[in-house]
Amino acid sequence: MEPKMYAYQCTRCGELHHPRHFVCRKCGNRDFAQVPLEGEAALVTHTRVYNLPEGYMKPFLIFGIARFSNGLCVSGQLEADHPESGMKLKATVGVVKEGVGRDYYGFIFKGAD
Numbered sequence: 328m329e330p331k332m333y334a335y336q337c338t339r340c341g342e343l344h345h346p347r348h349f350v351c352r353k354c355g356n357r358d359f360a361q362v363p364l365e366g367e368a369a370l371v372t373h374t375r376v377y378n379l380p381e382g383y384m385k386p387f388l389i390f391g392i393a394r395f396s397n398g399l400c401v402s403g404q405l406e407a408d409h410p411e412s413g414m415k416l417k418a419t420v421g422v423v424k425e426g427v428g429r430d431y432y433g434f435i436f437k438g439a440d
């Protein structure tokens with residue numbers, strides 16, 4: 328099964344959260360519905376990170392914040408040769424960190440053609 332990422336939508340007011348919150352930041356409700364978080368997003372900002380901690384098999388990575396069409400901003404790795412704010416990205420899910428006996432999944436945003 329392909330890994331997926333989700334937003335958590337408040338069942339009372341509809342506010343979207345990612346990552347999961349215990350309490351809705353808008354109305355205080357504690358019940359959420361899972362909504363798939365996928366498709367296109369726009370790059371808000373990015374930075375290159377060198378000096379990575381153990382578990383990353385790369386010399387550096389590009390870390391970005393992207394906004395989905397539902398307004399939610401999330402962070403993830405960015406795979407684009409010339410990242411520019413506002414560019415269109417495709418949200419994919421993949422291994423962002425390799426651990427002992429466990430890989431960690433997260434967003435990998437790719438430059439959309």
Ligand SMILES: [Zn+2]
Pocket residue numbers: 337338339340341342351352353354355356
């Ligand atoms: Zn709410």
